[in-house]
Amino acid sequence: MGEIMGNFRRAINNTSLSRFRFYFQAASFLLLIYGGYLALNLGDQLPTFACIFSEPRGGSCYLFGLQHQMTTPWTSYLSGRGIGLLVGFLTFIAFFIVFNKAWCGFACPLGTIQDWLTALRARFKIRYANYAEPTFQRLKKIKYILLALLILIPMAIGNSFFGLPKLNHDFGVPFCMICPGRTILPLFSGDFSQLALDLSSKSKMILTALGLMVTGIFLSGSFIKKRFFCLFCPMSAFHYIFANAALLRLSKDAGKCSRCGNCYRACDVGIRAIADDLQHKNIVKDDCMLCGKCVEMCPEEGCLQVKFLGLPIYQSTAEGFFKRMQGRNNAK
């Protein structure tokens, strides 16, 4: 029995997680964008950028609901609306807690599109761009600012901050207005309407214009820089608040780490700590998307492990590493 389990483990650790992820992402994409055709719907509290503006979707992003709920005057949180807010939040947490940031690496349709653009660029043998580490450290803060704004701006609609006048309802879902998910994802079901510039009011015009700009930056940026948008993603920031409670984890055994940096090289979001952090066992950082590429590239036995409820489900091995690298050469 033990031997069978051992062989099974070994077979799993020898596989290419990236290939599995490629197909999983494609399946998630189909489900989240076209799930409606099969009458599938995972609800509106998903911890990932499945867009509510896209029909016939199979579920949608919690940030829309969250922003919307924030427009309520504070006093009404104590009434039935507060319960609605709480239920929505708990549903989000329930989804998130199980898969942690793997939502980003395996399910997010915007993430998947970025990975497709990366694959396209790599096929043309065009080199990628990278940030210098200090730039990375500065830019990564933007997502927290966006997260704060997407909560505070809607709040200023139903409430007055410091006696200032309330904002108008055009700012109800400010982040959605600039999110490339709103403009791009509906395209996959033939809906081009989100690309229109809304001239019905000044604020709407500004927001939709910004949205188009961000869309352009999203497409060109993620063509030359892997997972370009994820560094700024407020969902990623929101995730990170709860990541320590998640059941799916990435852990590192520092004693086994030679700091060879393979993991850091492979990391699409450029997390340096994965190679150089020798203190923390739980190594999921705020930009991590749990794609597992670091585990694939780590040549040290059991140094990096993906664990679910403390049980290792995929871990780095020398055998797996050499197999995958050899496979890459054979596939040439």
Add this chain to the structure above:
Amino acid sequence: MQSDADKRFARMQKATALHLAMEGEETLQHLTEFSDNPKAMDYFYDLFRNLYKNGHKLPTDKKVIGTMCLQVPDELIYAAGAVPMRMCSGAYAYEQVGAEFMPAKSCPVVKATTGMLHVNQALWGEAVASVVLPTTCDQKKKCGEMLKEMGYPVYILEMPSSKDSEGARFYWQESIKKFTLDLQKITGNKITSGKLQTVIADMAECSRLFRKLNDLRKSKTPLIFGKDIFLVTSAYFIDEMASWRQAVRQLIEELEVWRQNDIAITNRQAPRMLLTGSPPIFPNLKVPILVEQAGGIIVADEVCSSNRLLHDAVAYDEANLNDMAAALADRYLKPCTCPCLTPNTDRNRKLAELVKSHAVEGVIYQAFSGCLPYEMEQKQISNTLSKAGVPMLYLETDYSSEDLGQLSTRVEAFIESIKARRRKK
């Protein structure tokens, strides 16, 4: 008419060749004296037996690019259609040549390497297309200047003296990218991404095999002597890669059979030792041989001629030159534990891990007299090891055989003390 200097040089050449052949033969004799050596080791014994016969020949007819430290990416040299040859020499005969024009206090590796290139210059001449020298320790750097004076085409590969910052990493990546371009000029061949990908895979296979061999050393039943491992890795400096891989594969196969049948190469109770510090390079396998003659077995090592050289492999993300060159750069700097780097705490951590994984009972720290970085790092390594409860023997030595008596007494006493520790436990 030959000048006196020319005549003297010719005499030195002749004497060196003679001493070298004797020295190689003597080491081989010690290596093969042990009973029941694996059959697959014969390949390596023969390789070195022929190396110094009728003068020290280059290993190939192709253009040779000499490398002075392990940080030079061999992959790039192969991809450029040339053959890398690690020049670091372990020969006392060559050290004697170097001693004629180098400071007495310089380390034997640098003296022997410079001496070898000096005395063989006429013999090797044009075949050495370049000597690539990463800016590691001060002695190697100055040795590069001497080689340039002699007329060798020395290539300085600029390397940072620390590896922890991103600045250092990018500086080194740029050095490697420049080296990629310059190699194409030196060899006249283009390095394509396809060729490089193939070579990276070939070299990864070398690492994979070395790791397998190293894993076999973890076995509770001792399967292979450290002196043979060092011969295998010394062969890696000069051998044709495909034949080296084939020979190592055979060695692994043979040892696998031994493992399955529980055949031990030596006494099962032999104290398990780890060797770290200055590199044992053929023919200077003095210390490993002494340790194993005294009844110990070297089950692990942390030296730049063996484990540090072969453990790591390149991991690129995209198969274009830009990413592969950067990946090569990372492979040769990031996991490196050369004492020319500061801080070098990764070396302490690596040793602690090896002690655990290979069930090491005692550590031999070999420092070549004149190699200050290793001499100075001794303190911090001994502190780390004493925390781990592993005794360490510090040996300051060189390539001569003068200290043999003194060394063997100390090594024997150390090994006895480990046996005594066991009895107490």
